[in-house]
Amino acid sequence: xxxxxxxxxxxxxxxxxxxxxxxxxxxxxxxxxxxxxxxxxxxxxxxxxxxxxxxxxxxxxxxxxxxxxxxxxxxxxxxxxxxxxxxxxxxxxxxxxxxxxxxxxxxxxxxxxxxxxxxxxxxxxxxxxxxxxxxxxxxxxxxxxxxxxxxxxxxxxxxxxxxxxxxxxxxxxxxx
Amino acid sequence: xxxxxxxxxxxxxxxxxxxxxxxxxxxxxxxxxxxxxxxxxxxxxxxxxxxxxxxxxxxxxxxxxxxxxxxxxxxxxxxxxxxxxxxxxxxxxxxxxxxxxxxxxxxxxxxxxxxxxxxxxxxxxxxxxxxxxxxxxxxxxxxxxxxxxxxxxxxxxxxxxxxxxxxxxxxxxxxxxxxxxxxxxxxxxxxxxxxxxxxxxxxxxxxxxxxxxxxxxxxxxxxxxxxxxxxxxxxxxxxxxxxxxxxxxxxxxxxxxxxxxxxxxxxxxxxxxxxxxxxxxxxxxxxxxxxxxxxxxxxxxxxxxxxxxxxxxxxxxxxxxxxxxxxxxxxxxxxxxxxxxxxxxxxxxxxxxxxxxxxxxxxxxxxxxxxxxxxxxxxxxxxxxxxxxxxxxxxxxxxxxxxxxxxxxxxxxxxxxxxxxxxxxxxxxxxxxxxxxxxxxxxxxxxxxxxxxxxxxxxxxxxxxxxxxxxxxxxxxxxxxxxxxxxxxxxxxxxxxxxxxxxxxxxxxxxxxxxxxxxxxxxxxxxxxxxxxxxxxxxxxxxxxxxxxxxxxxxxxxxxxxxxxxxxxxxxxxxxxxxxxxxxxxxxxxxxxxxxxxxxxxxxxxxxxxxxxx
Numbered sequence: 001x002x003x004x005x006x007x008x009x010x011x012x013x014x015x016x017x018x019x020x021x022x023x024x025x026x027x028x029x030x031x032x033x034x035x036x037x038x039x040x041x042x043x044x045x046x047x048x049x050x051x052x053x054x055x056x057x058x059x060x061x062x063x064x065x066x067x068x069x070x071x072x073x074x075x076x077x078x079x080x081x082x083x084x085x086x087x088x089x090x091x092x093x094x095x096x097x098x099x100x101x102x103x104x105x106x107x108x109x110x111x112x113x114x115x116x117x118x119x120x121x122x123x124x125x126x127x128x129x130x131x132x133x134x135x136x137x138x139x140x141x142x143x144x145x146x147x148x149x150x151x152x153x154x155x156x157x158x159x160x161x162x163x164x165x166x167x168x169x170x171x172x173x174x175x176x
Numbered sequence: 177x178x179x180x181x182x183x184x185x186x187x188x189x190x191x192x193x194x195x196x197x198x199x200x201x202x203x204x205x206x207x208x209x210x211x212x213x214x215x216x217x218x219x220x221x222x223x224x225x226x227x228x229x230x231x232x233x234x235x236x237x238x239x240x241x242x243x244x245x246x247x248x249x250x251x252x253x254x255x256x257x258x259x260x261x262x263x264x265x266x267x268x269x270x271x272x273x274x275x276x277x278x279x280x281x282x283x284x285x286x287x288x289x290x291x292x293x294x295x296x297x298x299x300x301x302x303x304x305x306x307x308x309x310x311x312x313x314x315x316x317x318x319x320x321x322x323x324x325x326x327x328x329x330x331x332x333x334x335x336x337x338x339x340x341x342x343x344x345x346x347x348x349x350x351x352x353x354x355x356x357x358x359x360x361x362x363x364x365x366x367x368x369x370x371x372x373x374x375x376x377x378x379x380x381x382x383x384x385x386x387x388x389x390x391x392x393x394x395x396x397x398x399x400x401x402x403x404x405x406x407x408x409x410x411x412x413x414x415x416x417x418x419x420x421x422x423x424x425x426x427x428x429x430x431x432x433x434x435x436x437x438x439x440x441x442x443x444x445x446x447x448x449x450x451x452x453x454x455x456x457x458x459x460x461x462x463x464x465x466x467x468x469x470x471x472x473x474x475x476x477x478x479x480x481x482x483x484x485x486x487x488x489x490x491x492x493x494x495x496x497x498x499x500x501x502x503x504x505x506x507x508x509x510x511x512x513x514x515x516x517x518x519x520x521x522x523x524x525x526x527x528x529x530x531x532x533x534x535x536x537x538x539x540x541x542x543x544x545x546x547x548x549x550x551x552x553x554x555x556x557x558x559x560x561x562x563x564x565x566x567x568x569x570x571x572x573x574x575x576x577x578x579x580x581x582x583x584x585x586x587x588x589x590x591x592x593x594x595x596x597x598x599x600x601x602x603x604x605x606x607x608x609x610x611x612x613x614x615x616x617x618x619x620x621x622x623x624x625x626x627x628x629x630x631x632x633x634x635x636x637x638x639x640x641x642x643x644x645x646x647x648x649x650x651x652x653x654x655x656x657x658x659x660x661x662x663x664x665x666x667x668x669x670x671x672x673x674x675x676x677x678x679x680x681x682x683x684x685x686x687x688x689x690x691x692x693x694x695x696x697x698x699x700x701x702x703x704x705x706x707x708x709x710x711x712x713x714x715x716x717x718x719x720x721x722x723x724x725x726x727x728x729x730x731x732x733x734x735x736x737x738x739x740x741x742x743x744x745x746x747x748x749x750x751x752x753x754x755x756x757x758x759x760x761x762x763x764x765x766x767x768x769x770x771x772x773x774x775x776x777x778x779x780x781x782x783x784x785x786x787x788x789x790x
Contacts, residue, residue, distance in 0.1 A: 098780065098781065098784030098785075099780070099784055101780075105736075107737075107738050108735065108736070108737050108738070109735070109736045109741070110733055110734065110735050110736075111733065111734040111776070112731060112732070112733045113731065113732045113733070113776065113780045114730075114731045115729075115731075115780065115783045115784035116784065117783075117784060117786070117787055117788060118729075118730045118731065118783070118788055142730040142731050142751070143594065143730050143753040143788065144730030144731045144751035144752060144753055145730075145751055145752065145753065145754070145755040146731075146733075146749070146751050146755075147730065147731035147733065147751045148730075150731065
């Protein structure tokens with residue numbers, strides 16, 4: 001009932017889809033998001049520094065807070081600029097005749113493939129920042145366990161819609 | 177209760193009067209059942225319509241008396257289910273009665289509200305077979321209506337404990353895909369009504385499947401599918417017949433597994449659930465003050481529920497107290513040592529005996545049968561549990577072997593299904609696991625697997641090893657952790673004035689063990705691809721082997737950690753539905769990168785070429 005197989009030979013175009021990068025605006029989006037976080041942390045750091053300096057805390061404590069946390073903050077700021085470009089470099093996707101293949105990860109690399117027939121439903125979403133940059137996030141839902149939700153953020157909004165239509169175009173016969 | 181005229185004076189067996197209606201939807205239900213929105217077409221003019229308190233405004237429901245009710249003894253069982261919450265107030269009543277004069281007043285105060293709730297629940301519970309869904313209505317003040325399409329029903333499980341059997345009723349669980357809880361718990365139905373439910377759901381399901389198949393054929397794009405489709409049709413000539421046969425109550429059909437007393441003894445020995453039982457027994461003994469009587473001084477558990485666990489924790493301390501006292505009172509150390517050894521041996525024996533008893537209790541009369549395309553299982557000494565799993569709902573099949581299993585040449589076979597809760601399931605994290613054969617002769621394994629996964633011949637599987645360099649990698653990890661342990665011992669020993677050589681003494685055996693384990697594991701690690709399935713096996717001592725059909729692969733992932741990349745290796749992770757926390761997942765590590773990529777692409781193609789249905 002469920003194990004029918006449509007032909008042994010895979011469709012010729014199955015693995016012929018071009019490897020595509022994410023939209024470059026995604027780097028900007030990630031940077032802005034991270035900068036906002038760094039800004040909030042900087043505020044916290046400034047308040048904490050003022051408190052330890054004027055509340056007469058031991059020198060070691062104030063040094064740790066002002067210096068140590070300050071250094072962490074600088075590191076965060078550097079990462080906020082560098083990391084999005086690095087993840088962008090290692091992220092790509094490929095829409096094939098049989099489904100979609102998503103590649104990601106800088107240190108821990110991963111290629112996830114979701115066959116079209118396994119996509120239960122899809123979401124395309126847009127946050128405020130994404131909207132202003134013309135981006136959209138595509139989320140695929142499968143019946144799986146680890147990959148029950150496969151997200152592909154950082155697409156141009158029209159691309160996200162097009163991919164969704166492409167993947168959702170599968171017949172309705174696998175409805176539960 | 178008084179607001180329901182059809183209630184107490186109503187029919188003793190609610191299924192009798194509903195029969196006339198029951199016949200109708202089957203013959204021409206499209207005409208009779210579905211005029212949704214239309215007012216009641218006068219289905220049962222004989223009985224005055226019961227004064228149902230203002231049903232929901234969106235009501236487009238059939239005549240109220242076409243709906244079915246619970247068995248009247250439900251009141252008893254609902255009360256029974258509340259017994260746990262009654263327990264504490266009940267104790268209070270007992271104590272109050274001791275002091276006050278009239279205990280019956282207190283008993284009334286206590287019982288009456290619960291009894292009322294039970295009666296109201298019984299009265300307000302209705303279910304109805306619509307043309308394509310089962311509708312269950314509950315609630316008196318807040319009415320709740322749940323629609324369950326037949327096609328989504330996985331399993332109609334039933335539980336019969338001795339009390340159920342005395343009344344010839346059963347607790348029924350309607351289960352659907354996903355969700356932790358059964359979709360509906362029906363407490364209780366007469367066995368006839370249960371039979372009817374199974375039959376009608378099967379009919380509804382088959383009809384739905386037929387419709388879907390038609391739509392699917394129309395929508396099918398691939399021209400090549402026709403050949404496969406024909407083959408499929410030949411295998412399952414009539415989905416209706418197959419499902420009908422399957423949902424039938426007791427495991428009819430061809431028997432695949434049956435456990436006899438000898439198997440249960442073996443299972444008890446191997447499975448070792450005894451610790452759990454012993455823990456519970458110990459907790460009870462603690463409560464009853466057995467240890468006080470034995471003259472052992474120990475703290476009381478803080479709550480009755482945690483008693484068992486606290487008792488476990490206290491056990492070593494109790495043992496130590498006993499040893500210390502014996503030594504003080506002048507017994508020779510040798511005698512004490514012998515005593516401790518005997519006690520430990522007795523304890524282990526007791527645990528195993530309890531484990532066997534547990535196996536008898538849970539798995540007495542275990543049967544697994546295949547009827548059509550559905551597996552049906554049955555087990556339990558006092559409480560009979562029945563469950564049915566359509567074969568296509570099985571996501572993965574796992575064969576496990578502990579060292580004890582190997583000693584007796586047995587294996588355990590379990591399956592992961594998506595959804596469904598009844599049956600002999602493991603507790604804990606992976607609640608979707610269902611044991612197909614708790615204990616099975618290894619020689620019978622290929623035959624069983626061939627039944628569950630037609631076309632799979634386990635004895636002819638061509639196992640492929642992982643990258644042999646994996647052994648070096650794993651050994652390195654083991655040696656590093658052994659070295660860390662050795663250094664830790666050295667550092668810890670220094671202030672205590674113990675010789676640092678103890679660090680080496682810790683390192684050497686750990687390292688040797690690590691080398692041995694790495695070798696065994698890597699030799700066992702393997703994967704295989706057959707016509708329709710992917711297989712993965714692992715484990716040096718505790719072995720597992722998992723099979724999944726191509727059509728059950730949901731997503732594939734090729735993972736490379738930084739260390740993987742240095743070695744040019746990758747892990748291929750295949751995702752399936754219904755996997756639990758402790759499942760043996762299809763994650764094949766230590767694959768040479770090229771092999772992994774090739775396998776990934778091959779399986780992606782194969783998965784994409786199959787259709788998945790829940």
